[in-house]
Amino acid sequence: MNKLGLVFDNRYLYHSISTPSPENPDRVCNLYRHLQQQENNRSLFHIQTREATDEEIAMAHSSFYMEQLREHAVKDDPYSYDRDTYLMDDSLSTARLAAGGCLKLADSIMAGEIDYGFALVRPPGHHATPGRGMGFCIFNNIALTAEYLRRQYGLRRILILDFDVHHGNGTQEIFYDTNEVLFCSIHEKGIFPFTGSQEEMGSEAGLGYTVNIPVHPQFGDSEYTYLLGRILQGLVEQYLPQFILVSAGYDAHIDDSIGKTLLSTQWYGLITHILRRHASESCENRLLYVMEGGYNAVSLEASVLATIDAMLQKEVIKPGIFPVPRAEKLLVGHPIHQYWTI
Numbered sequence: 627m628n629k630l631g632l633v634f635d636n637r638y639l640y641h642s643i644s645t646p647s648p649e650n651p652d653r654v655c656n657l658y659r660h661l662q663q664q665e666n667n668r669s670l671f672h673i674q675t676r677e678a679t680d681e682e683i684a685m686a687h688s689s690f691y692m693e694q695l696r697e698h699a700v701k702d703d704p705y706s707y708d709r710d711t712y713l714m715d716d717s718l719s720t721a722r723l724a725a726g727g728c729l730k731l732a733d734s735i736m737a738g739e740i741d742y743g744f745a746l747v748r749p750p751g752h753h754a755t756p757g758r759g760m761g762f763c764i765f766n767n768i769a770l771t772a773e774y775l776r777r778q779y780g781l782r783r784i785l786i787l788d789f790d791v792h793h794g795n796g797t798q799e800i801f802y803d804t805n806e807v808l809f810c811s812i813h814e815k816g817i818f819p820f821t822g823s824q825e826e827m828g829s830e831a832g833l834g835y836t837v838n839i840p841v842h843p844q845f846g847d848s849e850y851t852y853l854l855g856r857i858l859q860g861l862v863e864q865y866l867p868q869f870i871l872v873s874a875g876y877d878a879h880i881d882d883s884i885g886k887t888l889l890s891t892q893w894y895g896l897i898t899h900i901l902r903r904h905a906s907e908s909c910e911n912r913l914l915y916v917m918e919g920g921y922n923a924v925s926l927e928a929s930v931l932a933t934i935d936a937m938l939q940k941e942v943i944k945p946g947i948f949p950v951p952r953a954e955k956l957l958v959g960h961p962i963h964q965y966w967t968i
């Protein structure tokens with residue numbers, strides 16, 4: 627039986643605002659309730675979170691940014707820092723707990739206590755750059771986890787896959803010039819944060835270690851499966867990651883109105899099987915999901931549960947990866963071929 631470590635905590639609900647925002651505690655309330663009722667499921671291990679320290683936050687963020695956060699968190703206007711990313715009294719401690727929960731899961735995986743991990747945290751993180759929070763993100767949880775794995779465990783090849791509908795601009799920026807983290811993002815073209823073109827490929831030692839796949843609206847399961855199936859196969863075989871991290875945003879779902887892509891609930895199970903296979907082939911199953919977006923609470927809950935189901939299934943399913951002409955076309959002209967055999 628696979629052991630899945632989960633981080634969720636009612637303190638993740640404390641970062642909230644009375645005016646409407648897509649990023650709010652209601653996103654995860656029912657999901658947490660559902661998981662709390664799973665106490666008897668012996669495959670699920672509830673890992674206690676902790677606050678990431680200043681020193682840990684500094685692995686990916688500047689001290690100037692920390693100062694700015696402290697300053698703005700006490701201002702009357704919660705949007706004084708950024709027009710999307712509200713800051714309230716509890717926001718910084720919640721964001722520390724989000725990052726800290728990911729680090730706890732990374733420790734548990736490295737210690738072999740669990741097979742897989744899923745950090746069901748908020749606020750999300752992948753838009754946060756070293757010096758700036760944006761797009762609902764305060765600390766870049768996935769980047770902090772990758773940095774932690776480099777420093778604490780000496781890992782030198784970490785693969786981050788980001789399938790949130792938005793480009794993970796913060797994560798990209800943090801690892802743009804290193805080859806120790808290979809960042810691959812599939813996201814809808816032409817929407818916030820308006821970065822992530824296929825020509826953004828990294829710089830210096832990191833050249834070729836940023837792979838962006840901007841997709842057209844109306845792409846769904848078959849296009850995503852074909853693109854990621856092909857690309858991940860090549861990247862994993864040639865890079866041989868020591869750890870696979872996933873920026874798991876669920877806002878590319880057909881029922882999530884923040885984007886126009888058409889992924890089904892089942893697709894999140896399918897990609898999890900693909901990733902499990904790669905993790906078993908390359909890195910002793912080390913696979914950790916960190917939740918990013920997902921703004922329809924119903925589809926978010928169902929898709930997270932589909933992911934968890936796929937992590938718990940005994941057998942890894944090998945899905946068929948079939949060419950889809952419009953996705954194939956996108957891959958043919960992609961500059962990834964300069965660096966990787968796909």
Ligand SMILES: [Zn+2]
Pocket residue numbers: 790791792875877918919920
């Ligand atoms: Zn998103």
